[in-house]
Amino acid sequence: MSDATLAAHRARIERRIASWVAGLPDDGLHAPMAYLLGLPAKRVRPAAVLLAAELFGHDPDAVLDEALAIELFHNFTLMHDDIMDRAPLRRGMPTVHTRWNVNTAILSGDALLVKAYQLMARRPDVSAVFSAHALGVCQGQQLDMDLEGRDDAGVAAYMEMIRLKTAVLLSGALRIGAILADAPAADVEHIAAFGEHLGLAFQLRDDLLDAFGDPDKVGKQRGGDLRAGKRTFLLIRALEHSDARGRTELREELRRSTEARDVDRMLRVLGELGVEAEAVAEVERHHALALTALEAIAVPAARKAPLRRLAHDLLGRTR
């Protein structure tokens, strides 16, 4: 039942995106938007807008504009982040700055952000919430770049980074859906907390899958983050444990070039240091906190099934 709700919302969103894309002028400013929006995606954030509105008795079709705005904003961040991260591929396809060029990716991204605001500006209170969350996402990307190559960053800085970069937009999507449904203020905060913990758990889970997931199921090479020396929760904690115990394998590997790194050895050390279990516990902790926040919302528990399903979809991926 709830499964069907989520699937129906995703289908609704895909149709709305398709009709939006079909209306774009066929020129250099808009072609990259059509391209990026056309790549397969789970549409979790726009679905969250619809689910939140519906939870509070609002017609989900009435908030499709804001749901689309959230997805446009998300794609704007992908377009610009891919430039900053020098990423050649996105979902297995060339990134916008690779397929076109950096200038096009900057400018088309800018216009996409403006288009997100065009759809989000119906209510000043919603627009204000959107801006606050959008700034959080920018701060998260800044923090991500600041942390890169810094060896003194602790787990707290990493968690704050993923909170801003990943969790804040999911949280914002839910908050906006709830506000549009005129939900009570306390419930707006509960659903935002649900989104934030869900986003944190999802990102930690993603880090875990990168290191310990089945490459066939995850769809990328095992240990890509470790090879790149990316300071995720796992590597940060592993380095702390290593240093405390006088183990040097990880720092040895990090001194090598990325190509020369022995990822299997790094994974073995991570396992021995117990950071996999630590990260799994952290995912479960945030998942539980998300569900607690969901329970606190003053609507009948049965109506919350689609949101529980969303959490399950995001966190239930098998190894």
Add this chain to the structure above:
Amino acid sequence: MSDATLAAHRARIERRIASWVAGLPDDGLHAPMAYLLGLPAKRVRPAAVLLAAELFGHDPDAVLDEALAIELFHNFTLMHDDIMDRAPLRRGMPTVHTRWNVNTAILSGDALLVKAYQLMARRPDVSAVFSAHALGVCQGQQLDMDLEGRDDAGVAAYMEMIRLKTAVLLSGALRIGAILADAPAADVEHIAAFGEHLGLAFQLRDDLLDAFGDPDKVGKQRGGDLRAGKRTFLLIRALEHSDARGRTELREELRRSTEARDVDRMLRVLGELGVEAEAVAEVERHHALALTALEAIAVPAARKAPLRRLAHDLLGRTR
């Protein structure tokens, strides 16, 4: 009298900008905003918001947020355009991507656009107008990049480019000020038309000064656009006349490397072909159209003095 009004508005805006900058966090995301906003500038666009509001009897202090938003948006476009144009200097100082790096200029610009919306979103109708004009500016930059290095672009394409890239934001600033003052719809259109013609005349004048102005007064090397081979009104028209008359000097010079170009020779040819006079006539035509639009506004003529003064300030620069 009107002189004093414009100066007072500019002072008001400088104070508002200074206090906004003072409130920014001291970090990598915000330092570039403070830097760029701190460079000396004429604040024409935010002054236009105040002048338009005042023209329709509205308190200019009540629209300072929107005036600041327009200036933030303008600085966002400078930050990103300078990356795209690979400009090392802005007002004689290093551009943001030169002083920091491209990633910082992208991200800080993005956040600046969000902050512009935070100040512009008080009224959905104003936010919608702002978005429409913002998209025009993006389209103008796209057109500018499309025209670069294309030899078949005519004057019409160039005029459309500067309309979008330059005139649309001045026009938008005036429109927003008028809407905030609840001006009648017809007058909103008149003041927007005033801004658009003024912006066109200003940009053409700027092209003229680059080629024929006194370098000491203009503050940059004479003929910089010609040396760069930039297709402005002047060069486009000159090439059309040259080709029609079988003159080859300009195309010869354009085939040389930028360093090897004989700018004095190019200027001589422009003079002989009469394009300077043609451009001057075009500036005067748009100046006149701007004043006609201003006259059409249904408020006493005496109240329009500050806007006439603004036009004079923008177009009255001596050679």
